[in-house]
Amino acid sequence: MARAFTEQEREQIHDRLLEVGSDLFARYGLKKTSIGDLTEPLGIAKSSFYRFYDSKEALYVELLVRRIPEMRNQLMATSFEATGDVRDAIVRYLHASVELIERDKLARILLADPQSVVQLLTLLDTRLVQVRASFLEPLYRVFRQAQSDGEMIAGDPRVLVEAMELMAVLPLYKQGIDPAIYPALLDTFAQVIADGLTCPARRRKKGVRDA
Known part of the structure; x- marks a missing residue:
C-alpha cells in the first residue's frame, strides 16, 4: 500500500498536476493524454492520481x-x-x-x-x-x-x-x-x-x- 502524503506533499503534487496537465492537454488534447502521462513527470504511481481527482x-x-x-x-x-x-x-x-x-x-x-x-x-x-x-x-x-x-x-x-x-x-x-x-x-x-x-x-x- 502506498504511503499517505503529507499535507505539504499534497499541495506540491496538486500544483504540479495542474502545471503538467495544462501543458499536456494543450499539446495533445484530453483524449490522447493518459493518467500515466500526467503522473510520470511527478514520480508518483497512477493510482495516486485518484487521491486528487476522480478522472x-x-x-x-x-x-x-x-x-x-x-x-x-x-x-x-x-x-x-x-x-x-x-x-x-x-x-x-x-x-x-x-x-x-x-x-x-x-x-x-x-x-x-x-x-x-x-x-x-x-x-x-x-x-x-x-x-x-x-x-x-x-x-x-x-x-x-x-x-x-x-x-x-x-x-x-x-x-x-x-x-x-x-x-x-x-x-x-x-x-x-x-x-x-x-x-x-x-x-x-x-x-x-x-x-x-x-x-x-x-x-x-x-x-x-x-x-
Missing part, C-alpha cells in the same frame, strides 16, 4: 474553471474597459483574443472551440457551464447597453457575441495562410465584424438611410 476529465475541468475568469478580465480590460467607442472596443477585443490564443496553450483550447469543450464536459461538472456563462456575461452586458444607446444592431446579444467569437478559429488555420497577408487578414476580419455589428445602427442613429 483526468476532472483535472481538465479544474484547469478550465481556473483559467476562464483570468482570460475574461484580461480581454475586457484591453477592450471595452479601455475605450468607450464600441466599434473600437470590438476590434481591440478580437485582436486581444487572437493574441491570447497564439501565446497561451490553454487559451487556445478555450477560445478557439469553447462550445465543443462545454458539450464534452457538461455532464462531468456543471461548474464549467456556469463559468463559461460568467465569461460571456460581461460581453452580453456591454452589447445590450450598446444596443440601448443605438450603437449596435438589434438582435439577441448571445447570437451577436458568438458570431464575434468566430474570429477565434482563425489562428487554427494560420499554417495554411500566407504569412505575408496573415496580419492584414486578421485586421480586416476584425474591422468587418466590428463594422457589421455597429455601422448600420450608427447610421440609423444619425438618420442616414441605408441605400
Whole structure:
C-alpha cells in the first residue's frame, strides 16, 4: 500500500498536476493524454492520481474553471474597459483574443472551440457551464447597453457575441495562410465584424438611410 502524503506533499503534487496537465492537454488534447502521462513527470504511481481527482476529465475541468475568469478580465480590460467607442472596443477585443490564443496553450483550447469543450464536459461538472456563462456575461452586458444607446444592431446579444467569437478559429488555420497577408487578414476580419455589428445602427442613429 502506498504511503499517505503529507499535507505539504499534497499541495506540491496538486500544483504540479495542474502545471503538467495544462501543458499536456494543450499539446495533445484530453483524449490522447493518459493518467500515466500526467503522473510520470511527478514520480508518483497512477493510482495516486485518484487521491486528487476522480478522472483526468476532472483535472481538465479544474484547469478550465481556473483559467476562464483570468482570460475574461484580461480581454475586457484591453477592450471595452479601455475605450468607450464600441466599434473600437470590438476590434481591440478580437485582436486581444487572437493574441491570447497564439501565446497561451490553454487559451487556445478555450477560445478557439469553447462550445465543443462545454458539450464534452457538461455532464462531468456543471461548474464549467456556469463559468463559461460568467465569461460571456460581461460581453452580453456591454452589447445590450450598446444596443440601448443605438450603437449596435438589434438582435439577441448571445447570437451577436458568438458570431464575434468566430474570429477565434482563425489562428487554427494560420499554417495554411500566407504569412505575408496573415496580419492584414486578421485586421480586416476584425474591422468587418466590428463594422457589421455597429455601422448600420450608427447610421440609423444619425438618420442616414441605408441605400
